Every structure is written in C-alpha cells, then in structure tokens.
Amino acid sequence: MVLFDFLFISIFINFVMWHFEFRRRNKFPVILLFHQIETKWRPGVGWNYVKQFEAFMYYLKKHNYNILPVTVLLEKNHTYSGKDVIITFDDGYEDIYEYVLPIMKRYGFPFAIFPIVDFIGKYNDWDFVVGPKTKHLSEKQLKILAKNKLVTIGSHSLNHLDLKRVSGEIAEREINESKRELEGILGKSVEIFSYPFGKYNEKVRRTVIRSGYKMALSYYKGNKKCDMFAIPRTGVYAIDSIFDFAVKLHRYVPVLSWYEDLKGRTINLLSDLACSNKRKNEIC
Numbered sequence: 463m464v465l466f467d468f469l470f471i472s473i474f475i476n477f478v479m480w481h482f483e484f485r486r487r488n489k490f491p492v493i494l495l496f497h498q499i500e501t502k503w504r505p506g507v508g509w510n511y512v513k514q515f516e517a518f519m520y521y522l523k524k525h526n527y528n529i530l531p532v533t534v535l536l537e538k539n540h541t542y543s544g545k546d547v548i549i550t551f552d553d554g555y556e557d558i559y560e561y562v563l564p565i566m567k568r569y570g571f572p573f574a575i576f577p578i579v580d581f582i583g584k585y586n587d588w589d590f591v592v593g594p595k596t597k598h599l600s601e602k603q604l605k606i607l608a609k610n611k612l613v614t615i616g617s618h619s620l621n622h623l624d625l626k627r628v629s630g631e632i633a634e635r636e637i638n639e640s641k642r643e644l645e646g647i648l649g650k651s652v653e654i655f656s657y658p659f660g661k662y663n664e665k666v667r668r669t670v671i672r673s674g675y676k677m678a679l680s681y682y683k684g685n686k687k688c689d690m691f692a693i694p695r696t697g698v699y700a701i702d703s704i705f706d707f708a709v710k711l712h713r714y715v716p717v718l719s720w721y722e723d724l725k726g727r728t729i730n731l732l733s734d735l736a737c738s739n740k741r742k743n744e745i746c
C-alpha cells in the first residue's frame with residue numbers, strides 16, 4: 463500500500479513538473495490558419511461558419527489571449543508570453559471583407575491574409591469544388607484591407623500549385639511574380655509567403671528566400687529548429703468545436719494535441735489530393 467502511494471505521488475509530481483516545464487519552453491505563438499468563413503453549410507471541412515468563427519474569437523478574448531500581428535515574428539528577440547496567438551487566412555476569399563473584417567475590428571484583433579494572386583476577384587476554379595464556387599477578394603477590397611492597421615497581406619503564389627511538384631522555373635515564377643504583382647496592387651512591400659498546401663522542399667524554400675521574402679508560413683510542425691522559412695500553423699475547420707479549438711491553443715495536452723495535429727494533416731492531405739488530381743495537366 464505504501465509502495466502504491468509512493469508510486470502514485472511520484473507519477474503525479476512528475477506529471478505536474480513536466481506540464482509546467484513544457485509550457486515554459488513552448489512559448490512560441492500558436493499560429494491559426496483559416497480559409498473560408500461562410501454563412502451556409504458547404505461540402506468539405508476547410509471552412510468555418512461565421513458564428514463559429516465569432517465564437518472562437520470570443521473565446522480568445524474571454525481567456526485573455528494576446529492576438530499579435532504576424533509581423534511580430536520578424537522582430538528579433540521578441541519575448542512571448544505563452545498566450546500569444548496569430549491569426550491567418552489563406553486563399554483570400556471575399557468573405558474576409560464581408561464577415562471577418564467587422565468581427566476583427568470589434569475585437570481589435572490583427573490578422574494576415576494570403577491571396578492567390580492570379581485569382582484576385584475571380585471564383586476559386588483552381589480548387590476541387592463540390593457545390594457553389596466561392597469568390598476571391600477583388601483588387602479594390604484588397605487595397606482597402608491593406609490600408610487597415612489590423613491587416614497584413616502576403617503572397618500565396620499565383621495559381622496555388624503544389625510547388626514541390628512543378629519545375630524550378632514555374633516555382634520561381636509563382637513565388638517571385640506573385641510578390642511583384644501583389645506589391646503593384648497594394649503599393650507596399652510584400653514580405654511574407656504562404657506555401658500552397660503548406661508544401662515546400664529545400665529548393666522551394668531557397669527560391670522564397672532568393673525572391674526577397676523575409677518569412678514563409680507552412681502547416682503543422684516544421685523543422686525542429688526555429689526556421690523563419692518553414693513556420694508551422696494549426697488549421698481550424700468546420701468540424702471543430704470550442705473544445706477542439708481550446709486544444710489547438712493548449713499544445714501541452716499531449717494526446718489531444720496529437721489528435722488535432724493528425725486531424726489537420728489528414729484534411730490537408732485530402733484537399734491536396736483532390737486539387738492536384740483536378741489540376742494534374744497543369745503540373746509538369
């Protein structure tokens with residue numbers, strides 16, 4: 463009995479120590495990745511209801527998370543609190559202007575948008591879509607957003623191709639031209655790249671650096687070392703409850719975090735497969 467008590471207390475103390483040590487070491491911000499924000503149900507899970515998104519933002523406010531602009535990652539020696547969150551949107555859909563901007567203005571939360579430059583103002587024909595297509599932000603909307611202090615705009619390539627599978631020449635164009643075209647539209651420097659499908663290899667990563675970007679965002683866990691050109695993000699999906707959302711923020715709950723990571727990777731893999739299959743003729 464004494465041995466049992468000793469073992470139990472020992473495991474408990476170790477768990478508490480591990481928990482606090484993990485939290486102490488794991489202060490890098492959680493970078494959330496959203497896509498479409500919709501009022502109605504649509505096939506797939508790479509989207510969120512407006513009400514669901516608003517509930518997530520309310521959760522962040524209620525639990526005193528610090529919402530930081532993505533550009534904070536460019537500051538050397540920035541000290542993080544352990545409750546820092548960065549909010550990003552890939553693909554640049556029109557619903558950001560319509561629904562997200564008013565919510566974020568109300569909460570005073572900064573956020574980043576990564577539009578697909580050759581699809582600005584167009585429908586999402588690049589994607590494998592079941593059901594109604596979705597329109598991307600127009601040039602006019604992007605210009606208005608770019609003037610807002612809460613908003614950072616980066617590039618998500620020209621055509622949303624899997625940059626690991628295209629030729630070096632095409633990858634170079636997708637990365638380099640999208641930067642220059644977006645800078646022409648916004649009238650300001652574009653410093654951050656978001657890899658389509660979060661996919662990159664060393665060649666793609668080097669092209670991003672050579673093109674003059676200061677940082678690149680991916681999905682999920684990147685390299686073990688802090689790499690400014692492979693920054694991991696956590697996807698948020700239509701199937702996520704408030705509990706799931708909380709788990710994404712509390713990375714120190716091992717089993718649940720592992721489940722959230724696996725869920726995100728599976729969703730990303732499926733969307734990549736569907737999209738790549740649709741567009742295989744464009745990839746050489």
Ligand SMILES: [Zn+2]
Nearest residue numbers: 552553658659
């Ligand atoms: Zn994307």
